[in-house]
Amino acid sequence: MNLGGKTIVLCVTGGIAAYKAADLTSKLRGAGAQVRVLMTESATQFITPMTFEVLSGYRAVVDTFDRNFSWEVEHVSLAKAADVFVIAPATANIIAKAAHGIADDMVSTTLLATRAPVVIAPAMNTGMYDNPVTGQNLETLRGRGVHMVEPACGRLACGDTGRGKLADTNEILHAIEQALTVQDLADLSLLVTAGPTQEALDPVRFLSNHSSGKMGYAIAARAALRGAKVTLVSGPTALATPAGVTRVDITSAREMFDAVVSRADRQDIIIKAAAVGDYRPETEAQDKLKKSNDEMNIALTRNPDILAELGRKKRPGQLLCGFAMETQNLLQNAADKLRRKNCDMLVANSLREAGAGFQHDTNAATLLFADGRQETVPLMQKEELADCILDRLLVLRESVQ
Ligand code: CTP
Secondary structure, three states: OOOOOOEEEEEEOOOHHHHHHHHHHHHHHHOOOEEEEEEOOHHHHOOOHHHHHHHHOOOOEOOOOOOOOOOOOHHHHHHHHOOEEEEEEEOHHHHHHHHHOOOOOHHHHHHHHOOOOEEEEEOOOHHHHHOHHHHHHHHHHHHOOOEEOOOEEEEOOOOOEEEEEOOOHHHHHHHHHHHOOOOOOOOOEEEEEEOEOOEEOOOOOEEOOOOOOHHHHHHHHHHHHOOOEEEEEEOOOOOOOOOOEEEEEOOOHHHHHHHHHHHHOOOOEEEEOOEOOOEEEOOOOOOOOOOOOOOOOOOEEEOOOHHHHHHHHOOOOOEEEEEEEEOOOHHHHHHHHHHHOOOOEEEEEEOOOOOOOOOOOEEEEEEEEOOOOEEEEEEEEHHHHHHHHHHHHHHHHHHHO
8 A cells, every 4th residue: 555645634532442543543654644643632531642643753633722833723734734534433422523513622623624535433332333323423424425434343342242343454544545546436346356276186286377366456456446346256365355355265267167157247347367277187086196106197178268258248338358478479369369258458468578477566568459459568566557457448448338
């Protein structure tokens, strides 16, 4: 996550989860953001301003009428400086004030003055959260476009069990990043495949490839940030599920076929970044294969071609994007694949190019389109290439709608 150049105004209100805002401050600053912390008086009963001052490098502001700072109407200047305005944890009290425009302390006054997108992460006792008046206030705020980070269920500090725990820091970070991102993929359903497949030979061994899954995961992460409803069908990888993404784990090509084809109809866009095994052992031994002094030959049989099947079943308006990884005749082979598999776009990688392809965090590619156009994109971070692929698909979508 890169929040370089962004100012996040983080408001901490008075609940036991206030200590978790320290971790949030540290992670936001680690991502390059300037963090300006505002606290309510009651938050200072749970955690001291000094904690936030050390972590943010700025004075934590508590009282609207504090005279001890360089002259500025601080609630207005912070309200203007904010790229995102975050309240975490948000008590039932600040949620009620925000819903009704009450401005009687530094947090509520600055909130009323800001035009920045607002992210609210509620945390409170279950009884307070379930109270219809809190529900109505939350609904009012959602209706005004506030990004709400739903509290988790679990054992609360007060001993009760239920909804009301402050959401995980990563979820709050995701909501902040989303608030900073244009939601140009909102309302779109997108399925991405990623990683290798594994084809079992016996209970111990399998055939596979070097795919790390990084490219497909980057596409899923960026698409979710841009507002798409993302399903990630993933082979075995060491990667964490990107925030906001529904992940379906598979092992073999045939499992990937079933997972993808059964969900294909609901998708607006399908991106097949996975490195699917073309062959599997003809038989999977039930017991471990034992060595002998003879040579060993393994008979292989073809796996179904998932992308080709999707190309056959493609419905009007649906977009299909394939990948091709080649070591020779890159563009010719890629153009041929695009046509054979009825894709709208194909991302061609050369394994011969330094920094591109398997395992790297960077990639370079040529994008091929069904109308014969080609566009070469230079070596860049896989996240940037993911955005570039999504941008091109969005343009194609506008032209077919
Ligand atoms: N693909 C697929 N199902 C397969 C094989 C490939 O869906 N059984 C998809 C990949 O996810 C990728 C595209 O097809 O989007 C091209 O994959 P690639 O392995 O480069 O092409 P193949 O068709 O397998 O051709 P070859 O191995 O002969 O290069």
